[in-house]
Structure formats: structure tokens, C-alpha cells
Amino acid sequence: GENVEQHPSTLSVQEGDSAVIKCTYSDSASNYFPWYKQELGKGPQLIIDIRSNVGEKKDQRIAVTLNKTAKHFSLHITETQPEDSAVYFCAASDRGSTLGRLYFGRGTQLTVWP
Amino acid sequence: DTGVSQNPRHKITKRGQNVTFRCDPISEHNRLYWYRQTLGQGPEFLTYFQNEAQLEKSRLLSDRFSAERPKGSFSTLEIQRTEQGDSAMYLCASSPPGTGNNEQFFGPGTRLTVL
Numbered sequence: 001g002e003n004v005e006q007h008p009s010t011l012s013v014q015e016g017d018s019a020v021i022k023c024t025y026s027d028s029a030s031n032y033f034p035w036y037k038q039e040l041g042k043g044p045q046l047i048i049d050i051r052s053n054v055g056e057k058k059d060q061r062i063a064v065t066l067n068k069t070a071k072h073f074s075l076h077i078t079e080t081q082p083e084d085s086a087v088y089f090c091a092a093s094d095r096g097s098t099l100g101r102l103y104f105g106r107g108t109q110l111t112v113w114p
Numbered sequence: 115d116t117g118v119s120q121n122p123r124h125k126i127t128k129r130g131q132n133v134t135f136r137c138d139p140i141s142e143h144n145r146l147y148w149y150r151q152t153l154g155q156g157p158e159f160l161t162y163f164q165n166e167a168q169l170e171k172s173r174l175l176s177d178r179f180s181a182e183r184p185k186g187s188f189s190t191l192e193i194q195r196t197e198q199g200d201s202a203m204y205l206c207a208s209s210p211p212g213t214g215n216n217e218q219f220f221g222p223g224t225r226l227t228v229l
Binding site: 004006032034036041042043044045046049089091093100101102103104105106107 | 156158209221
């Protein structure tokens with residue numbers, strides 16, 4: 001099965017700085033890569049995703065990049081705000097399959113200091 | 115609220131008891147997933163339904179676990195003879211129909227504590 005590794009496990013930044021979280025995956029068949037934000041006591045919230053036919057995708061302060069050759073993808077958050085503080089998870093899936101299960105990384109606890 | 119809903123939000127039970135959780139997916143989402151999340155980990159896949167058919171079960175889903183989606187709408191996850199190791203957050207997610215459309219939207223989860 002797929003194995004997703006995520007780094008770092010914790011990340012502290014000053015408000016206004018950028019934050020970068022990196023993930024690698026093992027299965028070359030994976031072609032869908034979502035990112036989730038999870039706040040304490042809540043379920044994961046889909047914040048952005050990227051498909052394998054795209055190298056980069058941006059949505060306001062959030063961007064994701066994908067390098068299929070190297071099997072890694074990254075989340076970039078610019079102009080961080082205290083409300084960005086949460087646990088972020090990357091995931092990978094073979095969206096072309098009938099199963100579509102997501103394989104998650106272990107998460108990154110992001111803390112943004114005011 | 116048109117999101118995924120889960121009930122109960124919290125469940126505390128004694129070891130050996132049976133528990134049942136319910137998930138109501140987003141309307142018209144035909145795919146439904148159950149995941150389990152333990153402290154400090156990402157969600158782990160348990161099982162998947164397309165409409166009422168259960169198409170895959172993870173090896174994590176022991177014989178004590180059973181899931182149903184009888185009419186292709188809501189789903190239930192039952193754990194029999196609970197063990198302390200079953201303590202976790204149980205998450206449900208749903209996904210709309212369509213080939214290659216795999217956005218999964220999660221509910222708030224049911225936190226199970228087995229004493």
C-alpha cells in the first residue's frame with residue numbers, strides 16, 4: 001500500500017512569516033493529493049488539493065506544489081495568521097481507482113505566534 | 115447545515131460493552147468512508163461504501179467491528195466487546211459521485227473512550 005511521510009512534525013512561525021510543510025509518497029500510481037487542516041476537537045477540513053496533471057495550485061495564501069518524479073508535494077502558507085494554527089495533514093490517493101481511500105501523513109502541528 | 119454529521123460526538127463506555135456510531139453524509143454523496151484517528155496520528159482507513167455496498171475493509175477492522183449502510187444514505191459503525199485499544203476518534207467522510215472525483219469531506223468525528 002501507499003506510505004506517506006510528512007515533515008516537520010511541529011512548526012512554529014511568527015505571524016506574517018511563511019510556513020512550508022513537506023510530504024513524500026511511495027506509490028507512483030497515486031495521483032490525488034489533498035491537504036487537510038484539523039483544529040482541536042474537530043474533523044479534518046479539506047483546504048486544498050492537487051492532481052497529478054498539475055505541478056502547482058494556489059488559493060489565496062495557500063499553495064501546493066507537486067513533483068511526481070521525486071514523489072513529493074508541499075504546502076506553502078504565506079502571510080501566516082494566528083488562526084492558521086492547527087494540525088495539517090497531507091494525504092495521497094489513487095483517485096482513478098474505485099476505492100479512493102486516502103493515506104495520511106502523521107500531521108504537522110503549526111503554531112503561529114502573534 | 116449541509117456537512118457530514120456524526121452522532122454521538124463523544125462516547126464513554128466500559129470495556130466489553132458494545133457501541134454504535136452513526137454517520138449522515140452530505141446529501142447525494144454516494145461514497146462513504148470510515149477512518150480511525152488516534153492521538154498524534156493521521157486518520158487510518160477502516161472501510162468504504164459505494165451506495166449500500168461495502169466494497170473494502172481494512173485489516174484494522176477486526177471481527178468485532180461491523181459497518182452498514184442499508185439504504186445507501188446514513189451509515190452505522192458498531193464495535194462489539196470494546197477494548198481499551200479501541201479508544202480513538204472515529205471519523206466519517208463522504209464523497210460525491212463521479213469517476214476520479216475523490217474529494218472527501220469529513221464529519222466532526224465521534225470520540226470513543228473505553229474505560
